[in-house]
Amino acid sequence: MSDIKYFDHAATTKMSKEVLDAMMPYLTDYYGNASSVYSIGRKSREAVEAAREKVAAAISAKAKEIYFTAGGSESDNTIIKGVAKAKKSKGNHIITSKIEHPAVLETCKQLEKEGFEVTYLDVDSRGVVDLEQLKASIKPETILISIMFANNEIGTIQPIKEIGAIAKENHVLFHTDAVQAVGNTPIDVKEMNIDFLSMSAHKFYGPKGVGAMYIRTGVVIDKLIAGGHQERSKRAGTENVPGIVGMGKAIETACSSIEKNAAYLSGLRNYFMDEVGKRIPHIRKNSNTDCCLPGTANISFKYIEGESLLFMLDAKGICASSGSACTSGSLDPSHVLLAIGVPVEVAHGSLRISIGLENTKEDIDYLLDCLSEIVERLRSMSPLYEDFLNGKYKL
Ligand SMILES: *Cc1c(COP(=O)(O)O)cnc(C)c1O
Numbered sequence: 001m002s003d004i005k006y007f008d009h010a011a012t013t014k015m016s017k018e019v020l021d022a023m024m025p026y027l028t029d030y031y032g033n034a035s036s037v038y039s040i041g042r043k044s045r046e047a048v049e050a051a052r053e054k055v056a057a058a059i060s061a062k063a064k065e066i067y068f069t070a071g072g073s074e075s076d077n078t079i080i081k082g083v084a085k086a087k088k089s090k091g092n093h094i095i096t097s098k099i100e101h102p103a104v105l106e107t108c109k110q111l112e113k114e115g116f117e118v119t120y121l122d123v124d125s126r127g128v129v130d131l132e133q134l135k136a137s138i139k140p141e142t143i144l145i146s147i148m149f150a151n152n153e154i155g156t157i158q159p160i161k162e163i164g165a166i167a168k169e170n171h172v173l174f175h176t177d178a179v180q181a182v183g184n185t186p187i188d189v190k191e192m193n194i195d196f197l198s199m200s201a202h203k204f205y206g207p208k209g210v211g212a213m214y215i216r217t218g219v220v221i222d223k224l225i226a227g228g229h230q231e232r233s234k235r236a237g238t239e240n241v242p243g244i245v246g247m248g249k250a251i252e253t254a255c256s257s258i259e260k261n262a263a264y265l266s267g268l269r270n271y272f273m274d275e276v277g278k279r280i281p282h283i284r285k286n287s288n289t290d291c292c293l294p295g296t297a298n299i300s301f302k303y304i305e306g307e308s309l310l311f312m313l314d315a316k317g318i319c320a321s322s323g324s325a326c327t328s329g330s331l332d333p334s335h336v337l338l339a340i341g342v343p344v345e346v347a348h349g350s351l352r353i354s355i356g357l358e359n360t361k362e363d364i365d366y367l368l369d370c371l372s373e374i375v376e377r378l379r380s381m382s383p384l385y386e387d388f389l390n391g392k393y394k395l
Pocket of ligand 1: 010011070071072073074101103148150151152177178179180200201203209211
């Protein structure tokens with residue numbers, strides 16, 4: 001395990017020691033149900049409420065606007081379906097983008113089957129939504145705009161404040177999936193006119209299976225999970241106290257040094273992007289550097305398969321991703337790369353590197369060495385590359 005080089009922080013992060021230490025008492029001695037009246041129950045309640053304050057502070061919300069969930073997917077589902085149900089009598093139209101996470105896209109597809117109409121906005125070559133198209137798409141039946149804060153495959157950060165202003169002007173509710181953004185880039189839900197926000201602890205060095213939603217005071221939505229009165233009746237189920245405590249600690253740590261961390265990560269990312277371009281020919285850089293998460297780099301290596309690249313990197317102890325969740329070995333190219341205009345054949349050779357705080361320049365140099373060697377080897381076995389060399393084919 002020790003010689004693993006981990007470059008997949010957009011998939012998940014390693015929980016930090018201080019987060020584990022904060023959680024430990026609630027995994028052992030303080031096991032009380034946060035709804036119970038006796039002392040160990042109250043101890044859990046206090047810990048949950050302290051974490052809620054920290055999560056709220058991180059995005060400039062009020063504590064009572066934060067509801068804990070089991071993660072980003074649950075938050076996305078609860079908010080989008082909750083708005084759809086609550087506002088059905090007002091309208092049936094939802095606006096989102098073509099590059100959302102499956103937790104948003106699949107939820108929208110489910111709603112389409114139930115009679116909702118969904119507009120999927122285009123993005124430009126950097127992955128930024130077209131604000132004019134957004135304005136033009138709003139109609140009297142529009143009940144929700146759901147646009148992700150930052151993309152999980154290419155890292156693009158959207159003009160969230162502008163989108164929030166457009167939503168407000170048109171009296172449409174605005175949700176943002178900020179799972180990749182929290183802890184990586186500053187967020188102020190009031191200034192940005194955000195009505196709903198989703199986040200997940202394991203993307204910022206917290207534990208897996210715990211997340212939160214921000215729901216602006218005054219906005220009423222239907223609940224997804226019915227049952228007890230936990231989370232002020234918005235999300236039933238006994239609170240995951242250790243997870244929530246860990247999330248509070250993780251978000252406090254991440255948000256106290258966003259600028260410093262972003263400078264460190266973007267330094268490594270920019271070094272990687274520059275060097276990879278110098279060392280390996282026939283590549284396409286899919287991540288922009290002007291509106292992008294600090295640690296994310298997505299590149300296509302022409303004439304090779306991304307999956308083969310991943311396996312060979314794994315053999316060298318390198319953890320990376322093809323950028324898309326290639327579930328069940330499906331070879332469908334990434335919907336995000338296609339949306340920014342990457343040709344299908346080029347998209348197949350894509351790699352997502354997501355750099356984290358424990359990575360060093362030496363790690364990046366090792367990655368660059370391995371990549372140069374592997375890409376050259378894969379190309380030497382590729383019939384497409386041979387055709388390219390013979391002038392019969394060009395990507
Ligand atoms: C990881 C991720 C999710 C899903 O979060 P989980 O906590 O794993 O359910 C949703 N949206 C984005 C953008 C993500 O990166």
